[in-house]
Amino acid sequence: MAAFQYFKHHVDKAVTLLGLSEEQKKKLETPDRVLKADLSIKLEDGSTAVFPAYRVQFNNARGPYKGGIRFHPDADEDEVSALAAMMAIKCAVVDIPFGGAKGGVAFDPRKLSKHEVHEVARAYVRAFAEHLGPDLDVPAPDVYTNAGIMAVMLEEYEKIVGKPSPAFITGKPLANGGIIGRDTATADGALFVLEALLSDQHRGAEGLRAAVQGAGNAGAQAAHLLAGLGMDIVAIADSHGTLVNEKGLDVARVLEQKEAGVHVVESGVAGDARGPDDVITEACDVLVPAALEEQITIGNVDRVKTDVVLEIANGPTTPEADEILAKRRVAVVPDVLANAGGVTVSYFEWLQNRSDEIWTKERVNEQLRSTMTDAYRDVADFALDRSITLREAAYALAVSRILNR
Ligand code: GLU
Numbered sequence: 001m002a003a004f005q006y007f008k009h010h011v012d013k014a015v016t017l018l019g020l021s022e023e024q025k026k027k028l029e030t031p032d033r034v035l036k037a038d039l040s041i042k043l044e045d046g047s048t049a050v051f052p053a054y055r056v057q058f059n060n061a062r063g064p065y066k067g068g069i070r071f072h073p074d075a076d077e078d079e080v081s082a083l084a085a086m087m088a089i090k091c092a093v094v095d096i097p098f099g100g101a102k103g104g105v106a107f108d109p110r111k112l113s114k115h116e117v118h119e120v121a122r123a124y125v126r127a128f129a130e131h132l133g134p135d136l137d138v139p140a141p142d143v144y145t146n147a148g149i150m151a152v153m154l155e156e157y158e159k160i161v162g163k164p165s166p167a168f169i170t171g172k173p174l175a176n177g178g179i180i181g182r183d184t185a186t187a188d189g190a191l192f193v194l195e196a197l198l199s200d201q202h203r204g205a206e207g208l209r210a211a212v213q214g215a216g217n218a219g220a221q222a223a224h225l226l227a228g229l230g231m232d233i234v235a236i237a238d239s240h241g242t243l244v245n246e247k248g249l250d251v252a253r254v255l256e257q258k259e260a261g262v263h264v265v266e267s268g269v270a271g272d273a274r275g276p277d278d279v280i281t282e283a284c285d286v287l288v289p290a291a292l293e294e295q296i297t298i299g300n301v302d303r304v305k306t307d308v309v310l311e312i313a314n315g316p317t318t319p320e321a322d323e324i325l326a327k328r329r330v331a332v333v334p335d336v337l338a339n340a341g342g343v344t345v346s347y348f349e350w351l352q353n354r355s356d357e358i359w360t361k362e363r364v365n366e367q368l369r370s371t372m373t374d375a376y377r378d379v380a381d382f383a384l385d386r387s388i389t390l391r392e393a394a395y396a397l398a399v400s401r402i403l404n405r
Pocket of ligand 1: 066067068069138139140141142143170171314339340342343344346
């Protein structure tokens with residue numbers, strides 16, 4: 001099943017649950033606008049490369065379109081549309097006044113120089129500038145894009161509009177109007193939700209075992225925070241392999257090495273090296289997919305040995321696998337709730353830029369905690385009330401908020 005079909009599957013369920021009409025369903029499942037362009041980039045060897053680029057503006061019923069831009073070889077219209085749709089759901093789940101959008105460029109930034117990647121970023125802004133803007137559509141980082149790339153995009157946009165526009169983009173460096181804590185916000189938000197869930201389950205984090213897939217921005221920060229709560233990180237994976245130690249890894253050391261460009265299995269930290277996918281089937285209490293889509297599938301779900309899945313990545317569980325986990329009573333904290341901390345702090349950044357304020361670390365942290373725990377409470381109560389999963393509840397709640405505006 002393709003990514004957009006997954007999204008439809010979840011919305012269809014919400015439509016049935018809420019007794020909505022065909023017309024309402026169509027509105028929820030149709031993007032407002034699909035923008036495409038071919039970006040032509042001059043490479044350092046003198047050749048020219050052409051990369052397909054997308055911006056999908058899904059729904060702005062609750063506020064300006066909002067969502068990141070990913071640089072990844074697999075980015076295509078279907079994937080970007082699904083992710084844009086999920087952004088609309090996500091913003092409604094945490095109840096912030098944004099709609100949903102997503103961007104993507106299909107190329108591998110790991111194979112290009114920094115300068116070439118920045119040229120892609122500039123070309124992207126030039127291609128879509130007329131459809132972007134602080135009140136229209138506000139981009140942000142996503143897979144393989146970061147604060148530095150946001151700074152380059154902002155510079156290009158300001159060149160086009162001829163005036164300072166820091167609220168054009170979020171996830172910027174602090175020096176360009178960024179907000180403190182945006183870089184760790186996705187993982188911070190996920191941890192607030194996990195703490196609330198564990199408290200509902202009448203248990204603490206201390207001594208629980210976690211397995212983390214992904215050692216990029218969100219994954220590394222999540223591993224660091226989970227260890228900080230007293231959990232044992234029994235496995236951590238990047239795209240090259242999984243490092244496993246049932247007694248708990250020296251995660252600080254793994255992440256320090258990773259920061260220096262060393263793959264987790266080559267970090268020299270005590271543990272066994274396994275394949276990159278093995279992290280998913282490692283026995284643990286909390287499994288944290290924090291990399292890409294479609295990681296827990298019908299092919300491996302029977303070997304998944306956890307009782308909580310915290311979806312920091314977008315779309316890591318396929319609908320078939322999700323159903324099996326639900327039958328087994330595994331608590332799956334869905335992406336649209338678990339990773340909404342990123343866009344929540346993007347919203348704070350956008351507010352900061354518009355009011356010319358500088359938010360303190362304490363203010364960001366406090367507001368993020370209350371936004372995430374309120375969202376969790378709304379979703380968990382709805383799920384309990386209707387005897388449905390957290391994902392079904394999150395979609396139903398979001399859909400009703402989108403339609404009522
Ligand atoms: N790319 C992130 C996400 O998938 C953040 C989006 C944003 O901050 O606008 O939620």
